[in-house]
Amino acid sequence: MSKVLDVLDIIQEMRRNAYIWDDGWDVQSGQAWTNTLGASAAATAAAATSGLVTNLNVPTGCIVLATAAGTANSNAARWQTNKSLAPSQDMGLRYACRFLCAQQNTNQVNLFLGLSSTWASGLMQNANAGPNTNFSGAGFYLAGAGTTWGVIVSNGTTQTLQSLTGTSLIPQSRNAGNVAIADGTWHTLEVLINPTSSTFAEVVFNVDYVTKYVIPEWAFTSLIQMGAGAYVNSGSTATNAEYLNVDYQYAQMQRINA
Numbered sequence: 663m664s665k666v667l668d669v670l671d672i673i674q675e676m677r678r679n680a681y682i683w684d685d686g687w688d689v690q691s692g693q694a695w696t697n698t699l700g701a702s703a704a705a706t707a708a709a710a711t712s713g714l715v716t717n718l719n720v721p722t723g724c725i726v727l728a729t730a731a732g733t734a735n736s737n738a739a740r741w742q743t744n745k746s747l748a749p750s751q752d753m754g755l756r757y758a759c760r761f762l763c764a765q766q767n768t769n770q771v772n773l774f775l776g777l778s779s780t781w782a783s784g785l786m787q788n789a790n791a792g793p794n795t796n797f798s799g800a801g802f803y804l805a806g807a808g809t810t811w812g813v814i815v816s817n818g819t820t821q822t823l824q825s826l827t828g829t830s831l832i833p834q835s836r837n838a839g840n841v842a843i844a845d846g847t848w849h850t851l852e853v854l855i856n857p858t859s860s861t862f863a864e865v866v867f868n869v870d871y872v873t874k875y876v877i878p879e880w881a882f883t884s885l886i887q888m889g890a891g892a893y894v895n896s897g898s899t900a901t902n903a904e905y906l907n908v909d910y911q912y913a914q915m916q917r918i919n920a
Contacts, residue, residue, distance in 0.1 A: 702730035741891025770897030776801015
Protein backbone atom coordinates (compact mmCIF):
# COMPACT_ATOMS: atom_id res chain seq x y z
CA MET A 663 0.00 0.00 0.00
CA SER A 664 2.86 2.37 0.83
CA LYS A 665 4.24 2.06 -2.71
CA VAL A 666 0.85 3.05 -4.12
CA LEU A 667 0.77 6.07 -1.84
CA ASP A 668 4.28 7.01 -2.91
CA VAL A 669 3.20 6.94 -6.55
CA LEU A 670 0.14 9.04 -5.78
CA ASP A 671 2.31 11.57 -3.96
CA ILE A 672 4.61 11.79 -6.98
CA ILE A 673 1.67 12.29 -9.34
CA GLN A 674 0.26 14.99 -7.09
CA GLU A 675 3.64 16.74 -7.01
CA MET A 676 3.87 16.62 -10.81
CA ARG A 677 0.38 18.13 -11.08
CA ARG A 678 1.45 21.07 -8.93
CA ASN A 679 4.73 21.74 -10.76
CA ALA A 680 6.16 21.80 -14.27
CA TYR A 681 9.68 20.44 -14.76
CA ILE A 682 12.38 20.49 -17.38
CA TRP A 683 15.19 18.02 -16.68
CA ASP A 684 18.59 17.46 -18.28
CA ASP A 685 20.13 14.17 -17.19
CA GLY A 686 22.81 14.02 -19.86
CA TRP A 687 21.46 11.03 -21.77
CA ASP A 688 20.97 13.07 -24.93
CA VAL A 689 23.67 15.64 -25.69
CA GLN A 690 22.24 16.82 -29.00
CA SER A 691 21.46 20.50 -29.33
CA GLY A 692 18.38 22.41 -30.43
CA GLN A 693 15.56 20.37 -28.93
CA ALA A 694 14.76 20.69 -25.20
CA TRP A 695 18.33 21.85 -24.55
CA THR A 696 20.76 23.88 -26.65
CA ASN A 697 24.56 23.84 -26.69
CA THR A 698 26.23 27.20 -27.30
CA LEU A 699 29.87 26.53 -28.11
CA GLY A 700 32.75 28.76 -29.03
CA ALA A 701 35.21 27.70 -31.73
CA SER A 702 36.51 24.18 -31.01
CA ALA A 703 34.57 23.96 -27.72
CA ALA A 704 32.50 20.83 -27.17
CA ALA A 705 29.59 19.25 -25.34
CA THR A 706 29.79 15.48 -24.93
CA ALA A 707 28.02 12.73 -23.01
CA ALA A 708 30.54 11.13 -20.67
CA ALA A 709 30.92 7.45 -19.95
CA ALA A 710 31.31 6.20 -16.40
CA THR A 711 35.09 6.61 -16.44
CA SER A 712 35.55 9.64 -18.67
CA GLY A 713 39.14 10.48 -19.53
CA LEU A 714 38.27 14.09 -20.25
CA VAL A 715 39.25 15.15 -16.75
CA THR A 716 42.23 13.53 -15.05
CA ASN A 717 41.50 11.10 -12.22
CA LEU A 718 37.75 11.67 -12.10
CA ASN A 719 34.96 9.12 -12.29
CA VAL A 720 32.20 10.86 -14.19
CA PRO A 721 28.73 9.29 -13.90
CA THR A 722 27.10 7.73 -16.93
CA GLY A 723 24.80 10.32 -18.46
CA CYS A 724 26.94 13.27 -17.39
CA ILE A 725 27.29 16.20 -19.80
CA VAL A 726 30.85 17.47 -20.15
CA LEU A 727 31.20 21.05 -21.40
CA ALA A 728 34.75 21.62 -22.65
CA THR A 729 36.36 24.87 -23.73
CA ALA A 730 38.92 24.93 -26.54
CA ALA A 731 42.47 23.94 -25.64
CA GLY A 732 45.02 26.72 -25.99
CA THR A 733 42.33 29.39 -26.34
CA ALA A 734 41.71 32.15 -23.81
CA ASN A 735 38.11 33.26 -23.21
CA SER A 736 36.71 30.14 -24.87
CA ASN A 737 33.18 29.30 -23.74
CA ALA A 738 30.70 26.44 -23.68
CA ALA A 739 27.12 26.43 -22.37
CA ARG A 740 24.13 24.10 -22.21
CA TRP A 741 20.79 25.73 -21.59
CA GLN A 742 17.03 25.33 -21.81
CA THR A 743 16.02 26.06 -25.41
CA ASN A 744 12.59 27.46 -24.58
CA LYS A 745 13.41 30.24 -22.11
CA SER A 746 9.98 30.36 -20.49
CA LEU A 747 10.68 30.85 -16.78
CA ALA A 748 9.77 33.92 -14.76
CA PRO A 749 8.28 34.20 -11.26
CA SER A 750 4.88 35.70 -10.55
CA GLN A 751 2.87 36.16 -7.38
CA ASP A 752 1.49 32.63 -7.71
CA MET A 753 4.46 30.84 -9.23
CA GLY A 754 7.80 30.16 -7.57
CA LEU A 755 10.85 28.74 -9.34
CA ARG A 756 13.65 26.34 -8.51
CA TYR A 757 16.91 25.59 -10.29
CA ALA A 758 19.14 22.72 -9.20
CA CYS A 759 22.23 21.01 -10.54
CA ARG A 760 24.97 18.58 -9.54
CA PHE A 761 28.30 19.56 -11.02
CA LEU A 762 32.06 19.22 -10.81
CA CYS A 763 34.81 21.40 -12.20
CA ALA A 764 38.50 20.64 -11.71
CA GLN A 765 40.40 23.71 -12.87
CA GLN A 766 43.00 23.06 -15.54
CA ASN A 767 44.40 26.62 -15.44
CA THR A 768 45.26 28.25 -12.11
CA ASN A 769 42.38 30.51 -11.02
CA GLN A 770 41.17 31.13 -14.58
CA VAL A 771 37.87 29.29 -14.96
CA ASN A 772 34.61 31.30 -15.11
CA LEU A 773 31.36 29.50 -14.27
CA PHE A 774 27.66 30.32 -14.09
CA LEU A 775 24.96 27.84 -13.01
CA GLY A 776 21.37 28.93 -12.66
CA LEU A 777 18.69 30.84 -14.57
CA SER A 778 19.44 33.43 -17.25
CA SER A 779 17.81 35.27 -20.13
CA THR A 780 21.03 34.96 -22.14
CA TRP A 781 23.46 32.12 -22.63
CA ALA A 782 25.67 33.86 -25.18
CA SER A 783 29.45 34.08 -24.84
CA GLY A 784 29.29 37.21 -22.68
CA LEU A 785 27.25 35.75 -19.82
CA MET A 786 30.54 35.65 -17.93
CA GLN A 787 32.57 38.53 -19.31
CA ASN A 788 35.98 38.12 -20.92
CA ALA A 789 39.13 39.03 -19.00
CA ASN A 790 37.65 37.42 -15.85
CA ALA A 791 35.40 40.47 -15.35
CA GLY A 792 32.50 38.62 -13.70
CA PRO A 793 28.84 38.27 -14.72
CA ASN A 794 27.26 40.24 -17.54
CA THR A 795 26.02 43.63 -16.34
CA ASN A 796 22.65 43.51 -18.14
CA PHE A 797 20.47 40.38 -18.11
CA SER A 798 17.63 38.71 -16.23
CA GLY A 799 18.74 35.90 -14.00
CA ALA A 800 19.64 34.33 -10.68
CA GLY A 801 22.47 31.92 -10.01
CA PHE A 802 25.86 30.95 -8.69
CA TYR A 803 29.02 32.20 -10.37
CA LEU A 804 32.79 31.90 -10.15
CA ALA A 805 34.91 34.60 -11.79
CA GLY A 806 38.42 33.86 -13.03
CA ALA A 807 41.46 35.30 -11.26
CA GLY A 808 40.10 34.01 -7.96
CA THR A 809 38.56 31.07 -6.13
CA THR A 810 35.66 32.81 -4.38
CA TRP A 811 32.17 31.88 -5.48
CA GLY A 812 29.34 34.39 -5.53
CA VAL A 813 25.60 34.61 -6.09
CA ILE A 814 23.71 37.10 -8.20
CA VAL A 815 20.19 38.26 -8.97
CA SER A 816 19.82 40.52 -11.99
CA ASN A 817 16.90 42.41 -13.50
CA GLY A 818 18.41 44.24 -16.44
CA THR A 819 21.14 46.48 -15.07
CA THR A 820 19.76 46.34 -11.51
CA GLN A 821 21.86 43.68 -9.85
CA THR A 822 22.73 42.31 -6.42
CA LEU A 823 25.99 40.36 -6.19
CA GLN A 824 27.22 38.70 -3.02
CA SER A 825 30.56 37.02 -2.45
CA LEU A 826 30.21 33.75 -0.52
CA THR A 827 33.18 34.34 1.75
CA GLY A 828 34.07 35.98 5.04
CA THR A 829 33.56 35.14 8.67
CA SER A 830 29.92 36.22 8.46
CA LEU A 831 27.34 36.79 5.75
CA ILE A 832 24.94 38.58 8.12
CA PRO A 833 22.15 39.57 7.83
CA GLN A 834 21.00 37.41 4.94
CA SER A 835 23.08 34.32 5.66
CA ARG A 836 21.47 31.45 7.49
CA ASN A 837 24.78 29.62 7.76
CA ALA A 838 27.53 32.15 8.46
CA GLY A 839 31.12 31.58 7.45
CA ASN A 840 33.01 30.69 4.33
CA VAL A 841 31.10 28.64 1.79
CA ALA A 842 33.11 25.66 0.63
CA ILE A 843 32.51 24.84 -3.04
CA ALA A 844 35.70 22.90 -3.51
CA ASP A 845 37.52 22.55 -6.81
CA GLY A 846 37.43 19.01 -8.20
CA THR A 847 34.53 17.90 -5.98
CA TRP A 848 30.91 17.12 -6.78
CA HIS A 849 28.47 19.71 -5.40
CA THR A 850 24.73 20.29 -5.59
CA LEU A 851 23.55 23.88 -6.05
CA GLU A 852 19.97 25.15 -5.71
CA VAL A 853 18.34 28.50 -6.41
CA LEU A 854 14.83 28.90 -4.96
CA ILE A 855 12.74 31.91 -5.96
CA ASN A 856 9.80 32.38 -3.61
CA PRO A 857 7.42 35.25 -4.49
CA THR A 858 6.32 37.27 -1.47
CA SER A 859 4.09 39.71 -3.38
CA SER A 860 3.17 40.61 -6.94
CA THR A 861 6.48 42.44 -7.36
CA PHE A 862 9.06 40.91 -4.99
CA ALA A 863 10.54 37.48 -4.31
CA GLU A 864 12.86 36.00 -1.73
CA VAL A 865 15.78 34.19 -3.39
CA VAL A 866 17.45 31.35 -1.49
CA PHE A 867 20.83 29.88 -2.45
CA ASN A 868 21.63 26.36 -1.21
CA VAL A 869 24.94 24.50 -1.41
CA ASP A 870 24.74 20.76 -0.86
CA TYR A 871 21.20 21.17 0.54
CA VAL A 872 22.22 23.78 3.12
CA THR A 873 21.04 27.38 2.82
CA LYS A 874 24.07 29.65 2.47
CA TYR A 875 22.62 32.99 1.45
CA VAL A 876 19.21 34.64 1.13
CA ILE A 877 18.31 37.78 -0.79
CA PRO A 878 15.07 38.82 0.94
CA GLU A 879 13.69 41.13 -1.76
CA TRP A 880 14.27 40.81 -5.49
CA ALA A 881 12.06 42.97 -7.70
CA PHE A 882 11.01 40.66 -10.53
CA THR A 883 8.70 42.91 -12.52
CA SER A 884 9.90 43.47 -16.11
CA LEU A 885 12.09 40.36 -16.04
CA ILE A 886 12.90 38.84 -19.43
CA GLN A 887 11.95 35.16 -19.43
CA MET A 888 14.80 32.92 -18.34
CA GLY A 889 16.08 29.44 -19.03
CA ALA A 890 18.04 27.01 -16.88
CA GLY A 891 21.62 26.29 -17.79
CA ALA A 892 25.32 25.82 -17.10
CA TYR A 893 28.17 27.88 -18.54
CA VAL A 894 31.99 27.71 -18.54
CA ASN A 895 34.58 30.19 -19.86
CA SER A 896 38.30 29.44 -19.86
CA GLY A 897 39.57 32.82 -18.67
CA SER A 898 41.90 35.49 -19.98
CA THR A 899 45.22 33.61 -19.84
CA ALA A 900 44.08 30.01 -20.20
CA THR A 901 46.30 27.59 -22.10
CA ASN A 902 44.46 24.36 -21.22
CA ALA A 903 40.86 23.37 -21.87
CA GLU A 904 38.47 23.68 -18.92
CA TYR A 905 35.83 21.00 -18.24
CA LEU A 906 32.49 21.57 -16.54
CA ASN A 907 30.84 18.24 -15.67
CA VAL A 908 27.06 18.45 -15.18
CA ASP A 909 25.56 15.25 -13.76
CA TYR A 910 22.07 16.76 -13.97
CA GLN A 911 20.31 20.09 -13.99
CA TYR A 912 16.63 20.96 -13.86
CA ALA A 913 14.17 23.78 -13.43
CA GLN A 914 10.83 23.57 -11.63
CA MET A 915 7.97 26.08 -11.85
CA GLN A 916 4.74 26.01 -9.88
CA ARG A 917 1.52 25.70 -11.83
CA ILE A 918 -1.37 28.05 -11.15
CA ASN A 919 -4.42 26.44 -9.49
CA ALA A 920 -3.15 22.91 -10.13
